[in-house]
Amino acid sequence: MDVMDALGDPVRRRLVELLADGGRSAGDLADAVGAEFGISQPATSRHLRVLREAGVVESRPQGPVRLYSVRPEPLADVERWARDVRRYWEPRLDALATEVARGTRARRLASDDAPGTNDQGRNP
Incomplete structure (x- = not known):
């Protein structure tokens, strides 16, 4: 999926907006978009995977959590x-x-x- 396709979804655009201020954990992102869009943590993880595969975000493990940041x-x-x-x-x-x-x-x-x-x- 290319960048424009990845950003075509409002949840994914919101995830990028949330990451604009700096890296955040997957759990923090799931809480934020879960409350705003009414989606589950697994659904948020799928959106993050699409963004990662499109090259829009990157993730790195830090202890028990994954930190995401915008590329x-x-x-x-x-x-x-x-x-x-x-x-x-x-x-x-x-x-x-x-x-x-x-x-x-x-x-x-x-x-x-x-x-x-x-x-x-x-x-x-």
């Missing part, structure tokens, strides 16, 4: 993808905002020039 490289790939998509859409959205502003201005000017209105655009 930054796959997230940098996602960021590059989002930047490329944004680069495509931003000029179009800016142009749309300009057209909306022109339409708003034209309607305001038309209502100000309408017969039976005073200087503030209200009826006398």
Whole structure:
């Protein structure tokens, strides 16, 4: 499974968010997403395995627990993808905002020039 597929699930995105501040144990992560999403510890473990296999997180044993942490490289790939998509859409959205502003201005000017209105655009 690739990174984008792995991050397509809301539970897995939340796990990555929880790991953004630093490593956490599997049990801590299971408690957090279990309370939030109503899933079991085994279900959380399956989500963590998907993230690990996609290279998004890594785990290491520390005594009796496993600590998980985010690997930054796959997230940098996602960021590059989002930047490329944004680069495509931003000029179009800016142009749309300009057209909306022109339409708003034209309607305001038309209502100000309408017969039976005073200087503030209200009826006398």
